């Protein structure tokens with residue numbers, strides 16, 4: 001993918017070096033090294049990283065209400081109580097993940113400050129998308145923590161044991177600071193250490209596949225409950241998990257508290273899909289949705305603020321012309337108020353300006369960035385199509401290439417069949433191909449409109465919505481399709497007769 005062009009935007013690989021290497025090496029005056037010149041010729045970015053999605057900002061303008069809301073609910077954890085479960089909704093790029101991560105960092109920070117055992121476990125369910133994997137990942141995280149816990153406990157006890165050699169009275173717990181048990185003798189400490197180490201040796205990791213789910217769940221349950229704590233489990237992209245694997249995970253997690261003895265579990269679910277709870281078991285739905293927080297789309301003014309905050313750190317001073325941020329904000333506001341899109345645009349515009357060796361980012365760079373991002377999206381969508389859809393799309397492309405526009409399904413189907421023959425691929429029915437065309441339409445790759453042909457009924461007229469050349473290049477890069485040689489004659493033959 002061309003999303004991140006060249007090496008960190010520094011263009012070391014593709015630049016023409018106008019300097020003579022000998023000149024540079026011979027010149028030992030001053031401290032200018034070989035790369036100083038090249039580095040200083042980069043006037044656009046100060047710190048590009050802050051424009052990337054992986055960066056968690058410390059300040060989130062226009063999300064104060066949502067953040068305070070979350071904090072008000074989660075503060076219970078710091079009091080050793082169980083916070084209500086929270087369901088967070090909003091379209092992509094509305095700051096859900098960034099806000100939730102910010103709040104959890106703050107929560108963990110404060111819990112350390114006051115030594116309250118409270119942890120947040122973050123899981124991205126788009127990546128970890130089955131009940132098995134979610135439970136296994138959680139189990140292993142807690143098992144790891146429990147091991148660390150045992151280690152530090154054992155260390156304390158060993159210190160205590162040593163101190164007892166000189167002064168046996170240290171073995172009695174004092175009331176003010178009774179963070180250790182009362183021991184009768186140094187041997188009792190040894191026994192306890194032994195017991196802990198035995199427990200530790202039994203803390204076996206859950207393998208990433210292979211166990212029955214019951215067993216994974218039991219192991220997870222045991223691991224969470226090993227010590228007293230409040231565990232906040234944050235399930236990001238929770239709609240993907242439910243879509244892929246149903247609501248069993250949520251059901252299991254949401255009824256755990258009635259059985260846990262030492263610990264408490266609270267769930268934060270984050271969803272891009274506002275309707276996903278329709279698919280949940282009513283019990284899960286009411287438990288998970290104890291508290292709901294909505295993240296509305298940003299408007300253009302809010303996006304401007306967000307971009308302004310980031311660009312102050314990301315760009316060199318005066319690198320942006322005045323209309324750059326407003327234009328990025330306006331484009332992204334059309335894109336359902338998506339801050340991710342706004343930041344992508346700004347970063348890409350900066351990269352284009354940099355590639356041009358231009359002094360600053362202009363409106364023109366933003367427009368080109370908008371086109372580039374759109375093209376990248378198309379390329380990615382086409383690249384990841386299943387082979388059959390690629391064949392259908394290729395058929396439409398070939399027709400277009402030969403000057404045949406607004407083709408109908410029958411014409412596409414004929415070329416498609418020829419391509420399948422050529423490749424020894426299975427030939428789908430015309431009906432299936434019609435479905436695939438509708439899918440391509442939904443992905444924004446083709447445009448299919450139903451037109452009435454009077455008494456001949458209705459047919460679909462199909463045209464391409466993507467640039468021919470780039471799309472063709474992506475298709476031909478597919479190893480299966482690259483076997484097609486010289487199909488043009490087939491196409492032409494069809495129209496000649």
Ligand code: ADP
Nearest residue numbers: 053060061092093094095096097098306339340
């Ligand atoms: P979501 O999880 O809702 O899809 P993210 O939290 O991932 O959205 O936000 C997308 C991008 O926009 C991230 O880079 C994030 O840092 C940034 N972002 C979103 N909202 C804000 C905000 N209010 N202030 C600063 N950056 C924001």
Ligand code: MG
Nearest residue numbers: 096097098236
């Ligand atoms: Mg997110």
